[in-house]
Amino acid sequence: MTIVGVTDDHPRPESPSIWGDWGDMDPAAKDIGLERWIIEVTDGGQTDVVGDLSAHAVWYGPTTTSRAINIGISLVEEFRGRRIGGIAQRLLAELLHDRGIVRVEASTDVDNLAEQRALERAGFLYEGTLKLAQGRRDGLHDLQVWAHVRVPQE
Numbered sequence: 001m002t003i004v005g006v007t008d009d010h011p012r013p014e015s016p017s018i019w020g021d022w023g024d025m026d027p028a029a030k031d032i033g034l035e036r037w038i039i040e041v042t043d044g045g046q047t048d049v050v051g052d053l054s055a056h057a058v059w060y061g062p063t064t065t066s067r068a069i070n071i072g073i074s075l076v077e078e079f080r081g082r083r084i085g086g087i088a089q090r091l092l093a094e095l096l097h098d099r100g101i102v103r104v105e106a107s108t109d110v111d112n113l114a115e116q117r118a119l120e121r122a123g124f125l126y127e128g129t130l131k132l133a134q135g136r137r138d139g140l141h142d143l144q145v146w147a148h149v150r151v152p153q154e
């Protein structure tokens with residue numbers, strides 16, 4: 001499996017799910033500086049785009065060391081349930097750590113058990129729950145926050 005960086009205008013693989021059923025989107029949310037990757041799996045000489053990943057900065061203070069990165073993932077439906085999600089998120093966390101990012105975060109709905117298992121398998125640790133943090137078409141939802149941390153070497 002490989003993850004390949006793509007530009008913002010690269011077409012997204014079709015991967016709808018109840019967790020991404022947003023309803024009306026806020027135009028201001030386009031300005032968060034999203035970075036994107038597609039996930040490719042090669043099997044028997046055939047390469048499939050099986051999903052995509054995204055990442056954006058979250059600042060906890062005005063210093064470089066206060067910059068965490070929050071990642072997201074969505075797999076094409078036929079490729080879900082094959083343990084791809086954990087591997088892809090681990091690959092992205094390691095790529096971001098190699099760039100000097102200490103704290104890689106992922107947030108997911110408290111009811112999204114598949115993503116929680118995938119994050120656990122990717123080496124993320126559950127840190128807590130954000131009340132009513134995400135609004136989707138059907139209303140407000142609590143989100144779990146998970147983190148993958150690489151302690152900086154002296």
Ligand SMILES: CC(C)(COP(=O)(O)OP(=O)(O)OC[C@H]1O[C@@H](n2cnc3c(N)ncnc32)[C@H](O)[C@@H]1OP(=O)(O)O)[C@@H](O)C(=O)NCCC(=O)NCCS
Nearest residue numbers: 017073074075080081082083084085108113114115117118
């Ligand atoms: C969430 C997602 C990335 C997980 O990746 P994946 O490769 O499908 O994950 P896995 O194959 O490792 O499966 C995860 C685990 O969840 C389990 N699982 C799947 N659906 C489940 C459900 N509805 N309830 C409970 N467990 C579920 C699987 O059985 C597996 O459990 P196991 O590790 O004990 O075998 C992928 O399913 C996906 O893209 N889903 C839709 C979009 C999404 O939810 N994105 C994340 C939004 S924050």
